[in-house]
Amino acid sequence: MFIFVGCAGGGTSSMFCQRLVKEINEYDENLRAVFDDVSHVFQKRLSYGSHYDLVFAYGAAGDIRPYNAFDFGQLFDAVLIAPQVSYLKAYVEEMLAKYPSMVMDLPGRLFGVMDTERAYVMLLDLLINLDMRRGYQSQLLSASKGTDKDMEIYVAGAGSQEIYWKNMFKYLEQENIRYCVTSYSLENLYDFKPKEDFDVRFIFGQISVLSENDFARVARRIDGFLVNASSIGALRSRREWLEAYDIPYIKFDDAHVKKDLKNGNFVQQEEKIWDFLEKVQMKTEYTHEKSVSRFEQKEMAKQKTALFGLISWEEN
Template sequence: MFIYVGCSGGGTSSIFCQKMANEISQQQNLTAVFTDVETVFQQQREYGNAYDLIFVYGGIGAIAHHNAFDFGQLFDVVFVAPQVRFLTAKIKTLLAGFPTIVKDIPMKIFGRMNTKEACALLLDELIVLDEKRAYHSDIVATTKAQDKDIEIMIIGGSSQDSYFQYFFKQWEAQEIFYHVQSYSLESLYHFDIQKEVGLRVLFASSGQLKEADFAKVARRIDGLWLMPAAKLGFEKKLKWFNDYQIPVFQPTFNEVSLKDQAGVTEFLLSVSYYTEATKENSIPLYEAPQMKKRKSFLNIFVWE
């Protein structure tokens, strides 16, 4: 069970998580561990296989539009610390599409100095929340199928280029509802538009793609449109797309000059097939580094 405890900055939640994990490991017939949010996202499989309860600390503000999917897929419970309860409603909205239970952590648990009593109260609370989450999981789906529009990333182009203006007019004539915008990781996940859209076209630069964030990019992007002027130096990042089996369209300079429609149509069809498959590939290279062995000194200080 993955439990996220969010406070204002992660300081008080880290102390709480450490106390609970140590107490449970010593007194209960359970295995428990605590770690920070960045580490658990990188090593979630290893932690999930090794421990019954994984306490994760961090700031509650770490949950945002661009990573709500990650939090919703991983965490069974998100506890909101007393000092940031004013953000509970926002977090519930962000995670509304997932079976994660968002709850204010009771002050009698978070603020209790007697660790043994607090631990007993927390375990009782987790039993109730686990049953609630099991019911919620049967109702809420968290797959790519929920994402109804198709997202295409374009590298090395501009929406004002005559090449793209030509295809925009073609799509309008074919009544293909599309939306054009500049890419950012936040805008990729936070898409709030009041009209029906079947195709999102996101113009990005090569420099915006980072390996550390690519698992999140691959989770949403359905196709890459790589312009010829951007190919040089893009080889490593192109491999990332290929590893995730994301369709890639690489027109030549001549095809761009002629505004070749056959290649674009074939690309859109392949993207459509890819999206309908709604499969999610998990690539260990980008998502699951090996978990480091934990060390301790007098059971007080714990590090990796």
């Protein structure tokens, strides 16, 4: 079981988790527990999950945002909110509403005096019904790329007001394709509330801003890449990422486009984009969520190591 304890900045939740883990490991021979900061828990979730019964992560409650709610919601069975940030509970519940995670307050007196013996008793009560509730909700909720799902296309190295895209949007309107246009940021990628229904969302941005650390989150939303010729250089260093997640991409601009636009002949470009959208649509309908270990987790070192002298894991 994975449990996130969130406070203002991670300091007091770290102390609380440390003492709670010590209590569990010293007095309950049936359970093995470990704690770590939330970033390391994400990186090592497979290793921690296979070695320990209870994995506590500490951090800032306010760090749960729309763009990483998927990560928190898929990993953590429970999210415990420290009393000094109890005002964030409603916000966290909203962020995790689509996921089978239980969000609850830590009692102020319990957290303030660091009464880990009482905390452990409370935790055991939580464990009794948590698996049942989470299992039930997991059957109802899903958040994968293949189940939402209108298409979301990243347009790299171009602007929506360029003549190429003005012509392309006009063509899509003629074909009764509903589209919307936004600019890229990781926050906007997830925190997006369109006023009208759409079939395709075109997200304009530079491919150079996509980092390896964030690409797992990008890959959960983006169904395909349209790359301007000016961004081919930046694409080369990231092509492996797209291929790892099986995300299709094409170069949408070439040496003939300006000439075609000048002569009023845009048909080839229309057909090219149409064929690409059809290909992407097929993939989004029949492809399941894909996880790539390079981007999404790191294994613990295979050695016996102590963490603050409290716990250890054996060599494999």
